[in-house]
Amino acid sequence: MSRAGLMQEPMCLVKNVCGSLEVCKDAIEVLHGINETVVVVSIVGLYRTGKSYLMNRLAGQKTGFALGNTIESKTKGIWMWCVPHPSITGHTLVLLDTEGLGDVEKGDSQNDGWIFCLAVLLSSTLVYNGKGVIDNDAVEKLHYVTEIAEQIKIRSPSAGADEEEEVEDSEFVCFFPSFVWAVRDFTLELVINGKKVTEDEYLDFALQLKKGLTKKVSEYNLPRECIRRYFPSRKCFVFPSPTSSENMTHLESLQEQDLAPGFLEATDHFCEYIFVKSDVKKLKGGRRVTGKMLGQLAQIYVDTISSGNVACLDNAVVTLANLENQAAVEEALQVYKNGMKEVKFPVSVYDFTIKHQKSRSLATFKFMERSFEDNKGEYLKKLVEAINVYCVTLMNENEMTSEKKCRELLKDLSHDMIERLKNGEYIKCGGYEVYSSDRDAIITKYHREPDKGVMAEAVLNEFFNERGPEANSILQADKKLTENDRKIQEEKEKAALLEQKCKEEEERRIESERMRQAEQERQEDRMRQMQEKFNKEMEQQREEMDRAMDSKLKEQEELLKKGFKEKAELLNEEIKSLQKEKESINAGGIFKDYVMPLLSTGADLLSSLIMHKSIAKGLKALKGK
Structure with a gap:
């Protein structure tokens, strides 16, 4: 898809019809055409709070996402707009505008919860759009965040122990998006206890916990605790009213000079923050997501939700990895095939092997560039097996081309000699000497001819065998030769045949040795590639753990400052769990599982090539008999 303008206007990504969610195929096709890494910003909030206006500004447009000018909610489901990222070259900004939560017409809290859940799962930055102030009523309206632990699991419910499942929501901070609270139509001063505060301090103040063990205190604290625990970073922006109330009904048609300067300034700060601070969308494990992968994720999550799971x-991640890894195998195999198209048959085994190794190295690099979570090398093995099959096909083609060329060459060179044989010109006194001279001249010319390919000696050996009976007949008919001369010439014929046979075998031995040497030379390169990929994936996971631990430590420090000693101590277990997982990553215990299959595939390839040669050799021997 062209970078000049990915989409001219938004389109529906997830339909929401009568409480049933369904992905839109057209939107998925658009995402499948985006191979760039994506930054995904989604916005959620109560209906009719001006979410769409902010998203249009992020897209650099005044119109696009439907604003609406009545109490009716305009956005249904989730709408998507993909635009070139204004700050990061080679990235696409994906904007997701969600259906307003709490729509009185719908009256379905569970459906709202899934819309909120999808926004969290698909985005790298989640914007919550609210109105007025951040008070208890505003926080309680964000009750969807308290239901996340029931709607999202990190591990398969049947995969872990009960005690692990009880605390796994503490790991959400590793994988959840950054959180931005946008407060619209803010009319108060940012002052707390007589002291001027920043927007972020205002949000932290609103999310402060109350002390106490009563049910009322627990209910008050729950949404605040969830926001603190789940999201790795929190940011707040307050927006004054954009214009007079009578102009709000046609906001999208107003010129900038008609909007309040304070509103424009706040909007510019908001957009700048999103452009600079919003991270690339990543999977659990740190894998950077492309547009195509985002489309696959949307399909996976919506299918899961629709099935009631x-x-x-x-x-x-497993489902997506299987899809991506299979595609990586196909893409890498095509890279190999394209590289081997440059080989012009017939070609020597050495030159063929060098080109094969180079093409396979490029194919392996392409595979590793796209693949992920292939910890046991299953898909890598599939790639090498596919390359093996194709390689043997090419070797067959190379041998057949070489054999055809050599046969035609010998046919042309021996044409005159064959005619003489037919005319009986060699069946005379001294005929054997003339025949031997003609045959030797053919062999000399044959050897001088370049680029005969891998079957040169084998075809020549066959030529010797075919000429054997006629040479013996001419020898026996030559009256010039004594019986002793005939025996000497017979021995020479046998010696010549044996010498040619030895040449053929020596050529095959040299070919095999060259193949082994070339394989050994590439082994180190493959090891380096795998080590680099493994290190990169481990670094991504470490960064994931570091981000989670930093968030937990900051939260623990805040709790201790506010006097919540017990709650701070409860975080110790979560921090220890994260530290343990990080130590496991640092140990790198699965590297051998990841690399060994690659090492064995090199041997598998070599074995298959040698086996192919042996079979070919055996067939030739049978032909000769």
């Missing part, structure tokens, strides 16, 4: 991050 709980969205599971691990399951989604």
